[in-house]
Amino acid sequence: MKITVDEEKCCGAGQCVLIAPEVFDQREEDGIVVLLDAEPADGHHTAVREAASVCPAAAIRLSEST
């Protein structure tokens, strides 16, 4: 799994951080998403898929092909 985030789309809701705190964080100054791990280990995949789906700005994109 490879994750890309669209900083311009990000609205700073932080839903992704609540769901997958090991993979996502937010910038202190404006709350925009910070990708901590673009290719997380298998154990995080379920949470990352949920984070991508519930992101209220559709700012998280996943590439599941290896």
Added chain:
Amino acid sequence: MTTPSSVVVAGASAAGLGTAEALRRKGYRGRLTVLGAEPHPPYDRPPLSKQVLAGTWTPERARLRTREALDALDAEFLLGDPAVALDVAARTVRTASGRTVHGGAVVIATGLRPRTLPGPDGLAGVHVLRSLDDARALRAELRSAERAVVVGDGVLGAEIAATAHTMGVAVTLVGPQPAPMARQLGPTVAELLAALHREHGVRLRLGAAVDALTGHGGRVDGVRLGDGEVLPAEVVVVAVGAVPDTAWLTGSGLTLDDGVVCDAYCRAADGIYAAGDVARWHHPGLGEPLRLENRTNAVEQSAAVAGNILGEARPYAPIPYFWTDQFDARIHVHGRPLPGAEMTVVDGAVADRRFVAQYRHRGRVVAVLGWNMPKQARAHRQALLAEPMDAFAVPS
């Protein structure tokens, strides 16, 4: 309870797509059909009043998913064919084109219809903003307009006023409240928002009632206020709220009362669920029915519905949350700033226009608001989790 062999979702926006995605994420392998009233693939609505209206994004950029991601869902999307009737007992949805689609479970996610003002129908230059096509039409007219009036001082009206102003249009925002979004933000922050609009040059007509739209030769030319004053405009945007899109469910036997009335599991009847703006469900923490018109609820509730279809039997009890972007302000609100709640700044400073405020009502924290401090506001949200849920109930 057995897992249904098929699910049909009426609605292809955030809640409809969210239901389909959550079902697949939770391992559902049955047949999945998503019905969309509009011809467009699922798109996001919050950018319509901002980036899409301003033209900084193409409409394609507001799409919720890529074509590949939609294909990977293995769901059949039937677009441009609105649901027109539901047979609750048979669990079938009939569409405008005459299709009949059966689902072992049916999810209602048909969203909202904008309210309009009484007056002559079909007056050119009068707009609402709900769909992508609405946004395109409004943008086309604002590009050549000198003056626009936005009627409605809620989140949508305030966002449209800010965007139209940045497009070089002289904008007047009209509404009944003492400040824009006073109901959602509380008086202090709403006043700050009013100041922000004024500084940028938006004219505010607050505490004003709209009497009628005025027109000439089939085209709008102004808005007449309750006191008789006429605000001239080539374009008028009506953003006076919306009603749940439930007309197609009349006579279905479902309880319709400001939305599809559901239990704590977002279930309207056996095998029939509702999610998103259209759903009025029994919030188990509040002990009262609640309907939320916001983007995060659409996906969170659709995930709850997907879980309950699959037998999770989990009541849906979210903390309400919304955000708005206007000029350089990004405002995030967790919980509900109840009328009469006392506001305290807990981080940053109002003078810096960077702060987090906590709202207390009857000694309990009922809301946390961030103004240009989203991360810090989310951290303070913990204070809400510590409160018993009934703290958020609107006092009767």
